[in-house]
Amino acid sequence: xxxxxSPSRASPALPRRPDRHVxxxxxxxxxxxxxxxxxxxxxxxxxxARMASPVELIPQLAAHIVAAGGKRLRPLLTLATARxxxxxxxxxxxxxxxxxxxxxxxxxxxxxxxxxxxxRGMASANAVFGNQAPVLVGDFLFARAFQLMVExxxxxVLGILSQAAATIAExxxxxxxxxxxxxxxxxxxxxxxxxxxxxLFAAACEVGAVVADRPRGExxxxxxxxxxLGIAFQLVDDALDYAADQSVLGKTxxxxxxxxxxxxPVLLAFQAxxxxxxxxxxxxxxxxxxxEADLDRALHLMQHCGAIRATLDRALxxxxxxxxxxxxxxxxxxxxxxxxxxxxxxxxxR
Amino acid sequence: xxxxxSPSRASPALPRRPDRHVxxxxxxxxxxxxxxxxxxxxxxxxxxARMASPVELIPQLAAHIVAAGGKRLRPLLTLATARxxxxxxxxxxxxxxxxxxxxxxxxxxxxxxxxxxxxRGMASANAVFGNQAPVLVGDFLFARAFQLMVExxxxxVLGILSQAAATIAExxxxxxxxxxxxxxxxxxxxxxxxxxxxxLFAAACEVGAVVADRPRGExxxxxxxxxxLGIAFQLVDDALDYAADQSVLGKTxxxxxxxxxxxxPVLLAFQAxxxxxxxxxxxxxxxxxxxEADLDRALHLMQHCGAIRATLDRALxxxxxxxxxxxxxxxxxxxxxxxxxxxxxxxxxR
Numbered sequence: 001x002x003x004x005x006s007p008s009r010a011s012p013a014l015p016r017r018p019d020r021h022v023x024x025x026x027x028x029x030x031x032x033x034x035x036x037x038x039x040x041x042x043x044x045x046x047x048x049a050r051m052a053s054p055v056e057l058i059p060q061l062a063a064h065i066v067a068a069g070g071k072r073l074r075p076l077l078t079l080a081t082a083r084x085x086x087x088x089x090x091x092x093x094x095x096x097x098x099x100x101x102x103x104x105x106x107x108x109x110x111x112x113x114x115x116x117x118x119x120r121g122m123a124s125a126n127a128v129f130g131n132q133a134p135v136l137v138g139d140f141l142f143a144r145a146f147q148l149m150v151e152x153x154x155x156x157v158l159g160i161l162s163q164a165a166a167t168i169a170e171x172x173x174x175x176x177x178x179x180x181x182x183x184x185x186x187x188x189x190x191x192x193x194x195x196x197x198x199x200l201f202a203a204a205c206e207v208g209a210v211v212a213d214r215p216r217g218e219x220x221x222x223x224x225x226x227x228x229l230g231i232a233f234q235l236v237d238d239a240l241d242y243a244a245d246q247s248v249l250g251k252t253x254x255x256x257x258x259x260x261x262x263x264x265p266v267l268l269a270f271q272a273x274x275x276x277x278x279x280x281x282x283x284x285x286x287x288x289x290x291x292e293a294d295l296d297r298a299l300h301l302m303q304h305c306g307a308i309r310a311t312l313d314r315a316l317x318x319x320x321x322x323x324x325x326x327x328x329x330x331x332x333x334x335x336x337x338x339x340x341x342x343x344x345x346x347x348x349x350r
Numbered sequence: 351x352x353x354x355x356s357p358s359r360a361s362p363a364l365p366r367r368p369d370r371h372v373x374x375x376x377x378x379x380x381x382x383x384x385x386x387x388x389x390x391x392x393x394x395x396x397x398x399a400r401m402a403s404p405v406e407l408i409p410q411l412a413a414h415i416v417a418a419g420g421k422r423l424r425p426l427l428t429l430a431t432a433r434x435x436x437x438x439x440x441x442x443x444x445x446x447x448x449x450x451x452x453x454x455x456x457x458x459x460x461x462x463x464x465x466x467x468x469x470r471g472m473a474s475a476n477a478v479f480g481n482q483a484p485v486l487v488g489d490f491l492f493a494r495a496f497q498l499m500v501e502x503x504x505x506x507v508l509g510i511l512s513q514a515a516a517t518i519a520e521x522x523x524x525x526x527x528x529x530x531x532x533x534x535x536x537x538x539x540x541x542x543x544x545x546x547x548x549x550l551f552a553a554a555c556e557v558g559a560v561v562a563d564r565p566r567g568e569x570x571x572x573x574x575x576x577x578x579l580g581i582a583f584q585l586v587d588d589a590l591d592y593a594a595d596q597s598v599l600g601k602t603x604x605x606x607x608x609x610x611x612x613x614x615p616v617l618l619a620f621q622a623x624x625x626x627x628x629x630x631x632x633x634x635x636x637x638x639x640x641x642e643a644d645l646d647r648a649l650h651l652m653q654h655c656g657a658i659r660a661t662l663d664r665a666l667x668x669x670x671x672x673x674x675x676x677x678x679x680x681x682x683x684x685x686x687x688x689x690x691x692x693x694x695x696x697x698x699x700r
Contacts, residue, residue: 053523055527057527135459173407177405
């Protein structure tokens, strides 16, 4: 089933930008990693070393997430932006680990909140360990992240990441509130994904500039880069939930649908629908009364009205904005790699 | 049903200390509050102001906990220890609010982990809001606590409270691991309650000395005071779960029993039991196969072997140690009030 149109061909509203560095699939991330092999290895060592605890279940459960093989996208952003800014020290390694710990903590709590059974294609922590330990191990990783920041000693970094953590929680609660509400305006949906996803991307990038002691223009440019990249990333994620091959995405297709989660594809399909379509969405999303055939019908309705394509078009717009945010930085291999990552966030849906 | 013996009369191992300031019931806390009326009012204002969020469910749910009327024991400790140390500023108010936010976050998460239906005699947040929002609002309050600490600007305070937060999570996970294990040594049980309860008491007290810029001897004396006080407090709490009138304690009697939680009264009763008793404890606590009459039998066995009294004796010992920790501080109304609070933690079980 392929309801995903190529956004770069389907988007009349966005200028087509020839970019020699557009990567296919995960090549952009591989290329970024290739520029930071020692940093990423050091970051991974820090992650493993600092999730240790005399309480064995903590590293066991944390390792379950680590072993599930996240792309380390968020810590890579901290590592990359620090080097982009010419930073020559090692502080960014520990702070990248903080970013990953905060991310992992939110994953653990999200899976409990969503009662998800899969995470990155493997059984989620709550599916294996129940709900209790993931809540508490998430708390541990969150606290440990702040301990690492205290060791680093920058109140500016502590301010950025504590603010991001509060914003993430606000975004998650807002998502809960809008969960079954088809009258959610698109702007409110954007607030949700800015909070739950993009805020940490933004913080991860801003921290890179802060450790490099760059002026305000550059720290805010990188925060903007991360924010736009994160929004694009989440838009694509929400589109893929109605389009992806489960084996590729590592998540169950239709998860959002089954939870009655109001994402942009649903909002657009609801708005474009006739009376019968709207009745269908109200039953399945607002009342979450669903039968076997409903997911197929949802996919059909989305394909028919172009909701997935439109969602990916929005994502492409934010990816372009992300790349534009890099304007203050001169051309370099790292800058080109970050441009490619922005393209990758959208290209992974092709 | 009254299986609680007065520990001061029943404890041959502990010296009887005549103390003119021993308070009955909650008088000791009332007396402490009376010494800090402006500080506590300012702290309460800070708590209400800083749990605000544009996402309305967050202050709504947080207010549910605040309205449940906790004793504010932990923030009171920060306020009191700062004044005990002669501190004349206002920083302790915000930091006391941090302590309460961290405590509230752990309460919200605990209730989800324990699936508790009551908290302080009212419906718990998860009973009213489900499991999802309390997890996320706990995360928000935790993040907000760190934002307040960053505003305060002391890396020492940030270090103390981030360490405490990690230790709390470790204690909670350790409790989960030992939950149905009757072979848990008493020392391991002590590690659990040091982590899940006493670490925050210790941090709350240490922070008071830190804002007052006192030397190491005094900061560690107050950390010891809080640690011993917190252990005594939790021991009494665990005893009351098998002894308290629900309307007084604000929790359901037998909660720990029904969860198969291995607390000291259970460990002592198991160790003192004959083969039939041990079989009973294995069935009810390890296998959590329980019927209607089991709680009464558990209470009877505990009364018979003196497990509650012995638990309260241990608590009295830690309360004495807490008072001894105040040795570096000269006599003052605040010192006397803290001594009375130590007595109160045990006297509330009489």
